[in-house]
Amino acid sequence: xxxxxxxxxxxxxxxxxxxWTVEGKELRCSLKFKDxxxxxxxxxxxxxxxxxxxxHPDIAISYNKVTVNLTTHDAGGxxxxxxxxxxxxxxxx
Amino acid sequence: xxxxxxxxxxxxxxxxxxxWTVEGKELRCSLKFKDxxxxxxxxxxxxxxxxxxxxHPDIAISYNKVTVNLTTHDAGGxxxxxxxxxxxxxxxx
Numbered sequence: 001x002x003x004x005x006x007x008x009x010x011x012x013x014x015x016x017x018x019x020w021t022v023e024g025k026e027l028r029c030s031l032k033f034k035d036x037x038x039x040x041x042x043x044x045x046x047x048x049x050x051x052x053x054x055x056h057p058d059i060a061i062s063y064n065k066v067t068v069n070l071t072t073h074d075a076g077g078x079x080x081x082x083x084x085x086x087x088x089x090x091x092x093x
Numbered sequence: 094x095x096x097x098x099x100x101x102x103x104x105x106x107x108x109x110x111x112x113w114t115v116e117g118k119e120l121r122c123s124l125k126f127k128d129x130x131x132x133x134x135x136x137x138x139x140x141x142x143x144x145x146x147x148x149h150p151d152i153a154i155s156y157n158k159v160t161v162n163l164t165t166h167d168a169g170g171x172x173x174x175x176x177x178x179x180x181x182x183x184x185x186x
Contacts (some may be wrong), residue, residue, distance in 0.1 A: 036149045040140055043154075047133055056129045059154040061136075 001077035002072050020086050023078040027070040027086050031040045039066050042092070049088040055081045057089070095165050095172035102139050103104040106176045113179050119169040120179050135185070142181040148174045150182070 005013070016024050020029045033039045039061055046068070050056045058069040068089060070082040098106070107115050113122045124153040127133045132154055139161070143149045161182060163175040 036143060037140060040137065044133065047130060051131060056156045059152075061152040061154075063149045080112065 002075050002081045004072075004075050004077045005079060010078050017083070017086055017090065017092060022071075022078070025071050027078060027082050028067065029086070029089065030037075030067045032063060033064045033066070035064050036061075039064050042066055045092045046089060049085060049092070053081065053085050053088070055085050057085065095174045097165075097168050097170045097172060098176075099123050103171050110176065110179055110183065112183060115171070116162075120171060120175050121160065122179065122182065123158060123160045125135055126157045126159065128157050129154075130159050135159055138185045139182060142178060142185070146174065146178050146181070148178050150178065 009085070010022055014020065017027075019031075020027050022028075031042065033042060043059055043061060043066060046057060046059065053069075055072070058071075060067040060069075070086055071077060072079040072081050103115055107120070108111060110120075112124075113120050114150055115121075124135065126135060130154055136154060136159060137149060138150065148163075148165070151164075153160040153162075164170065165172040165174050
C-alpha cells in the first residue's frame with residue numbers, strides 16, 4: 001500500500017505542480033473548457049492514465065468545468081500515487 | 094425560458110420516475126457500474142441527449158459510481174426540461 005506523505009512532502013510536491021491545490025486530504029484541479037463536449041473529451045483522456053495507475057480520481061463536471069480530486073482512499077490521504085497521477089493529468093491538457 | 098414547476102407538479106413527475114429523487118432544487122440519480130470504464134461509458138451516453146436538449150446535468154464520478162444532478166439554473170429550480178432529460182437518461186441505462 002502507498003504510504004501517506006508528510007505535510008512537508010506534500011508541500012514540496014504541490015509547489016512543483018501548477019494548477020493543483022491541496023484541499024485537506026485531497027489534491028484538486030479545476031479546468032474550464034469551451035463547452036460540455038470538450039469537458040467530456042477531457043474526462044475521457046483521464047481513463048488511460050487512471051487505469052494504468054490503478055488509481056482513479058473523483059471527477060465533477062458542470063457544463064464546461066471539470067474538477068479533478070485525487071486522494072488515496074485506502075491510505076486515508078495523499079500519497080505518491082496522487083502526485084504521480086496529477087503530473088500525468090497536467091500533461092494531458 | 095422554462096417555468097418553475099410547483100411542488101405538486103414536481104411530486105407528480107417525480108413519482109413517475111424510477112431511480113430519481115428530488116433533493117432541494119435538484120433532481121438526482123445515482124448509478125453504480127462494474128468499474129471506472131463503464132462509469133465513463135455511461136457519462137459519454139449523456140452527451141447526445143444533453144446537447145439535443147441544450148440542457149446539461151451536473152455529473153459526479155467516483156470510480157464506478159455516477160451521480161447525475163439536474164436543475165434549471167436560469168429558472169432557479171426544477172422545470173419540465175429537467176424531467177424531460179431525466180426520462181431520457183433513465184432510458185439510456
